[in-house]
Structure formats: C-alpha cells, structure tokens
Amino acid sequence: MHVVGVTTQQQVFVAAKDRKFRINEILVIEDPDLGYPKGEVVETYAYNRSIPMGFDKALVDEQVLDALKTIGYDIGADEVNLAKVRLFEEAVQPIRTGARVREPVFAEVRDMLVKVAPASGMVLGVIRSTEPLAATLEPELRNLFMLGEGGRVIPQNGVPFIFDIRAMQQYPHIGIFGGSGSGKSFGLRVMLEELMKLGVPTLVFDPHYEMDFSERDERIPDAPTYTDKFVVVGIGRDVGIDFSTLTTREVENLLGAAGALTDAMANAVQTLHRRRDSVESFEARVSALAEALEEGRQGLEKRLKAEEDPLARERLEERLRLLAEYGNLPLASVRGILWRLARLKQAGLFAHNIAPIERALTAGKLVVVQGPLWVLQVFASSVISTLYHRRRDWRDARFKQRQAPYFPPFVIVTDEAHNFAPKGTEKPAKPILTEIAQEGRKYGVFLILATQRPTLLDETITAQLNTKVVFRTVRGTDIATIREETDLTPEEAGRLPYLRSGDAFVSSAVFGRTIPVRIRLAHTKSPHTVNPFDEWDDMRAREDDALLDVLLRHVPVYETALMDVLLDVNKTLGVSWDVAKLKSELDRLAQAGKLRKLPTPFCTMYDRPKA
Incomplete structure (x- = not known):
C-alpha cells in the first residue's frame, strides 16, 4: 500500500493492488518526518482504466494515475484499489507522496480505541x-x-468498544437515535445490562413494557443472569405519588397532564389546594364546592332551614362557608379539576408511594417503571424531581458541611424521549429533565435518552448530550439534526439510511471522534421478540388442538347429528358457536388433514385421520 496523488495535511489517497480496503479501518503511514501518522479510511474505490465510470475527473485524476505508474502499477491491466484516508491529527506538512502504508498492531492504536478496562466500563460491542x-x-x-x-x-472479532461510565462526570448524558428496526431499543437493552453489571443505580421509564431482563438468550450459554440486579414496578400496582407531599405547582402540573388546564382551572387549583392536603381532603373540598356552586346560596340556605339532621346541617353549613370563600370560581373550572383528578385516581397514581424505587436505587439496582405513556409522563415529573432534589440536597449539605440523608448518584433512562421532553411543547417532565441536562452533572445525576425522532426532542436537552449513539436513520430532517449535533462527516451521514440493524456511529466527546460500532448480542431477550405472525400461527395451532380434543371424543361425527357435539364444544372451549360455524370448522380441519371427511349413503361423516 502506498500514498498516491496530491496530499494535504488532513487527508491522503492510498492505493493497493493486492487487497481491498474496508471502510473505517485504521492505517499507519510510514512517514518518519511526521511521526508515522495514523488515519481512517472514509471512502473506498476499486478502479480499472478500461472501465473508468467517470472517475478520471474525480478521485482518480491524472496526478494519481502518474503516481501509480511511478510505483509500478500497470494501469491498463491491474485493478487498483484506492482509499481516501482522513488523518486523526492534522499534520504540520503534507504527507510524502509514495510513502508506504501498513496496518497497525493493536499497541499502536490502543490509546485511541480503548479508554478503560472491561471490568470498569460498559462493553457495548465491537469497533x-x-x-x-x-x-x-x-x-x-x-x-x-x-x-x-x-x-x-x-464470537468477538475485533477491538471491543468500551464506554467509560466515569467519563460522564466530565461529558454527561447520552442520546440514542435511530429509526424503527434500526436496533435502537436493542442497543438500549445492552446499555442497561452493562449498567447492571457495574451496579449503577438506574431509573428506567418503559412505555413499551419490554425492559424485562429475566429471560436469558439461549444462544449465549455462559450469559450472566440479571434477576437480582433489577426490579420492575407498575404505576398504580407497586408505586405511585404521595399527594400530601406535592406543592401547589406540582398539583397543577399533575392535573394538567391528565388534560390541558385553562387559566381559570389553574387559578382554581392555586386557590383550593392547601399544603399537606391528602388526595381525599383535596377531592372532598373541590367536590363540595362544585355542589355548592351548582345549588347556589339561596338553595343551600333553604335546605338548611328545613334540615333537622345535625350531620346533614353540618355538611350544608360547610358548603355555605366554601361558597362564601370561593364563590367567585367558575363551576365549569371546578368540575374540570374534579374530572382530571378522577382520571389520575383511576390510573392508580395516588394508591402508593415511591418507597420501592428509593430502596432499589439505594441498593444499586436498576428500576424499570412501567405504565401507559401519559401516566409515565405524569409520574416521571414527580419521581424525577423528588429523587433529583434528594441527591442535590445531600451534595449541597456536604458542601456546606451539614448533615443530610445520603442518596446515591443515579442514571435516568427513557425510550421515546421526545414524548417526555418535546421541542416547542410543554410536558410535565420536561422542566426537570431540562434542569438535569444542564446541571445534573454537578450532582451526579445523568440522562440516557432514546428516540426515533431527534428532531422532535427539545433542543436544549439535545445540545447537552455529550455522547450520541446513532443507528440507521432515514428522515432527512433527523439526519440534519444529527449532523448539527455530532461530528459525523458528510460521508458518514450519507451512510445513515443504509446501516444494518445493530450498527451505529458513536459520536462522543470521550473519544474525540466518531467511532463505528457493531452492538453485541444482548444476554437477555425482550418479551416482544416473538414474530407476530409466528405468534398467530401458534395461537391457531393451540386452538385447533383444543377443538380436536373435544371432537375426538365424539368421532365418528355425522353432519346430521351435531347438536351433542356442539354443546360439548361450546361448554369446553367457552365459545358460542352455532351449527353452521361448527360445520365450517369441521370442513377446515378436514382440509388441513387433521380429520377425515367421508361421504356415506345418508350424510357426510368426519373421523380420525389415517395413522
């Protein structure tokens, strides 16, 4: 391999006759005057003079051809392999034309490729x-x-890509971008496995119910198990929000997440909420005021005069007091608050607290929070704020040499991040995520945000993601956003729509350049890995087996005597078929070879298939 053509301080062209070049491979240029510079292949070509295909005026100009002839290439007969090589560090002068080029040994490039030992970093795949x-x-x-x-x-067939988690103290937050089917969620799973391996407290919001790490991938017999390193909690089932700890502003945000609040509703919340209110006391006050506004002062006073029951009189007097204090609030706004509060209660948001999450994080575990997306958005706002401020209060107290309960550093992870912090739209969790993106590094709280649509993610947050893992991306607007936020070259950006599933570019301030990576196989399987068409075939096969079990109790089955069979089928399988439906199922099973359909002198008969 030799340097050919015109060279610069930034890039050179390299030719080889007996080998093909691989995109992104590293080469060493034997130019001792420049300290044997290293570079990366960014474009590759195979050239034959007989079939130029228009390259003569592009990559293969006359200067390159003259250089090839000088060093012994037969341009007329040989196929010449050419590569554009971009230097990792700008040279002080142009590279010497004709210099030999070779593959490095690992020791020569170790510092560029491996920043931390496997036991101390996140082993994500191969470079x-x-x-x-x-x-x-x-x-x-x-x-x-x-x-x-x-x-x-x-097996592993190259240099491992190991991300130094400790470098996030200096270069915080990770973004994972990629379209559907690109391997984004798979890459996120691998990253979470590595966080569990390192014992990093991690809080995951899982809108797709897929981040379960119980089932190992049987293709990897020595894969580690993670069952004791994570917990899965459901909103309304295991965790919730302690309403009595919420500020008025937080109550307003929660109700707004259940349905947009008008200015009148927001004013009503600020007026009616009291510090340390339980959800029951707040709901009772709002409900009583709604009844009072609907009935009016005259109606309440009339009922009070006629009422003899002391408890009933007390309730009416309470409504009159509420009417006197809050009678200027619109009835529609008060009823709107009640509706939103009922929706949050129905989702189970106030049935529990976040103690299970706190215990698991303190034990260094990964916590997966599952629930419908809109409930996750509401819950994330509250729980992230609470935990972040617990961590921040401890760090601030330590700085001021005061005592405060310890809370560990932790990582916040979410898929579909553009739904939690969208650009140009307010969502409950967006303010706290923005604050952590800007200031979390100082307190040991970090973000890993995955999204199919980086263009829709809040720009303030996107700008703070110092490491970006970019999988296959097709949309031009998303590629443009990625170009703006990373150091991907035009050539690498042009390859984004064609990356294989599981291939990614890692643009990281930790490495100082873009690294092409193949993500390793995950040790665990997602619950959603079953092909839906295989699932359908399996379900139909089970249904057929259950039906056959019933039918074989009655064979031979005659089409003129189906009532007893029908009654047994409906009772055993829990269906409500009629005779026509049973007859069509018998014909279908016969056509599939699972029953024999035989004509008789009087009717059609169905029997066991031949052995």
Whole structure:
C-alpha cells in the first residue's frame, strides 16, 4: 500500500493492488518526518482504466494515475484499489507522496480505541473494521461477547468498544437515535445490562413494557443472569405519588397532564389546594364546592332551614362557608379539576408511594417503571424531581458541611424521549429533565435518552448530550439534526439510511471522534421478540388442538347429528358457536388433514385421520 496523488495535511489517497480496503479501518503511514501518522479510511474505490465510470475527473485524476505508474502499477491491466484516508491529527506538512502504508498492531492504536478496562466500563460491542487487530489484542480484551451476523452467532472479532461510565462526570448524558428496526431499543437493552453489571443505580421509564431482563438468550450459554440486579414496578400496582407531599405547582402540573388546564382551572387549583392536603381532603373540598356552586346560596340556605339532621346541617353549613370563600370560581373550572383528578385516581397514581424505587436505587439496582405513556409522563415529573432534589440536597449539605440523608448518584433512562421532553411543547417532565441536562452533572445525576425522532426532542436537552449513539436513520430532517449535533462527516451521514440493524456511529466527546460500532448480542431477550405472525400461527395451532380434543371424543361425527357435539364444544372451549360455524370448522380441519371427511349413503361423516 502506498500514498498516491496530491496530499494535504488532513487527508491522503492510498492505493493497493493486492487487497481491498474496508471502510473505517485504521492505517499507519510510514512517514518518519511526521511521526508515522495514523488515519481512517472514509471512502473506498476499486478502479480499472478500461472501465473508468467517470472517475478520471474525480478521485482518480491524472496526478494519481502518474503516481501509480511511478510505483509500478500497470494501469491498463491491474485493478487498483484506492482509499481516501482522513488523518486523526492534522499534520504540520503534507504527507510524502509514495510513502508506504501498513496496518497497525493493536499497541499502536490502543490509546485511541480503548479508554478503560472491561471490568470498569460498559462493553457495548465491537469497533467495526478492527478485525486485523484481533490477533494482537491483549488477553483481557478478547472473548468478551458474542455478535449477531446474518442470523448467525459469532464470537468477538475485533477491538471491543468500551464506554467509560466515569467519563460522564466530565461529558454527561447520552442520546440514542435511530429509526424503527434500526436496533435502537436493542442497543438500549445492552446499555442497561452493562449498567447492571457495574451496579449503577438506574431509573428506567418503559412505555413499551419490554425492559424485562429475566429471560436469558439461549444462544449465549455462559450469559450472566440479571434477576437480582433489577426490579420492575407498575404505576398504580407497586408505586405511585404521595399527594400530601406535592406543592401547589406540582398539583397543577399533575392535573394538567391528565388534560390541558385553562387559566381559570389553574387559578382554581392555586386557590383550593392547601399544603399537606391528602388526595381525599383535596377531592372532598373541590367536590363540595362544585355542589355548592351548582345549588347556589339561596338553595343551600333553604335546605338548611328545613334540615333537622345535625350531620346533614353540618355538611350544608360547610358548603355555605366554601361558597362564601370561593364563590367567585367558575363551576365549569371546578368540575374540570374534579374530572382530571378522577382520571389520575383511576390510573392508580395516588394508591402508593415511591418507597420501592428509593430502596432499589439505594441498593444499586436498576428500576424499570412501567405504565401507559401519559401516566409515565405524569409520574416521571414527580419521581424525577423528588429523587433529583434528594441527591442535590445531600451534595449541597456536604458542601456546606451539614448533615443530610445520603442518596446515591443515579442514571435516568427513557425510550421515546421526545414524548417526555418535546421541542416547542410543554410536558410535565420536561422542566426537570431540562434542569438535569444542564446541571445534573454537578450532582451526579445523568440522562440516557432514546428516540426515533431527534428532531422532535427539545433542543436544549439535545445540545447537552455529550455522547450520541446513532443507528440507521432515514428522515432527512433527523439526519440534519444529527449532523448539527455530532461530528459525523458528510460521508458518514450519507451512510445513515443504509446501516444494518445493530450498527451505529458513536459520536462522543470521550473519544474525540466518531467511532463505528457493531452492538453485541444482548444476554437477555425482550418479551416482544416473538414474530407476530409466528405468534398467530401458534395461537391457531393451540386452538385447533383444543377443538380436536373435544371432537375426538365424539368421532365418528355425522353432519346430521351435531347438536351433542356442539354443546360439548361450546361448554369446553367457552365459545358460542352455532351449527353452521361448527360445520365450517369441521370442513377446515378436514382440509388441513387433521380429520377425515367421508361421504356415506345418508350424510357426510368426519373421523380420525389415517395413522
């Protein structure tokens, strides 16, 4: 391999006759005057003069051809492999034309590729195009994981990509971007497994009910188990919000998440809510005021005069007091508050507190919070704010040399992040996520946000994501956003729509450049990995087996005597078929070969299939 053509301080062209170049592979240029600079292949070509295809005026100009002839290439006969190589560090002068080029050994590029030992970092996958370095890897960097290639499981075949979690103190927050089917959720699963391996307290909001780590991938026999490293909690089932701890502003945000609040409703909340209100006391006050506003002062006083029951009189007097104090509030606004509060209660939001989350995080576990998206948005606003301020209060107290209960550093993770912090729209969790994006690093609270639509994510938050993992992305607007927020080159951005599932570019301030990565196989399986069409076939097969079990109790079955069979089928299977439906099912099973359909002199008969 040799440097050919015109060179600059930033890039060179390299030619080879006996090997193909791999995109993103690292090469060493043997120019001793410049300290043997290293570079990365950013474009590759195979050139034959007989079939130029228009390259003569582009990459392969006359200067390149002259250089190839000078160093012994037969331009007329040979296929020439060419690569554009971008230097990692700008040279002080142009590279010497004709300089030899070679593959490095791992020791020469170790500092560029590996920043931390596997036991101390997140082992996410393999750096693409580093296969030639595998032979010179150190023992501790070998055989760390398995990869998926074309439906096959293969061992690690290059330099591992290991993310230094401790570097987030300086370069906080991670963004994971990629379209549907790109491997984004799979990559997020791998990242969460690594956080569990390191024992990092992590809070995950899971709107898709897929972040369960109980089932191991049987293709990896020595995969670690995570059952004791995570807990799954459901909103309304295991966790909720303690209403009595909420401020008036937080109550207003919660009700607004259940349905947009008008200015009149917001004013009513601010007027009616009292510090330390329980959900019952607040609801009772609002409900009583709604009844008082609806009946009016005259109606209440008339009933009070006629009422003899002391308890009933007390209730009426209470409504009169409320009417005197809050009678200027619109009835429609008060009823709107009641409706939104009932919706939150129906979702179970106030049935529990966040104590299970606090215990698990303090124990260094990963906590997966599951629930409908709109409920997660509401709950996330409250729980993130509470936990962040507990961590912040401890750090501030320590700085001021005061005592405060300890709360550990933690990572907040969510998929569909654009629904929690959208650009141009207010959502309950957006203010606290924005605050953490800007200030969380100082207090040891970090974000990992995954989204299919980075363009829709709040720009303030996007700008604070110092590491971005970019999977296949097709939309031009999203690619443009990624270009603005990363150091991807035009060539790399042009490849985004064509990346394989599981391939990604990692643009990180930790590495100082973009790293192409193949994400490793996850050790666990998502509950949603079953193909829905396989699921349908399996369900139909089970239904057929259950029906056959009933029918075989009655064979031979005659089409003129189906009532007894029908009654048994309806009772056993819990269905409400009629004779026509049963007859069509018998014909279908016969056509599938699961029953025999035989004509008789009087009617059709159905019997067991031949052995």
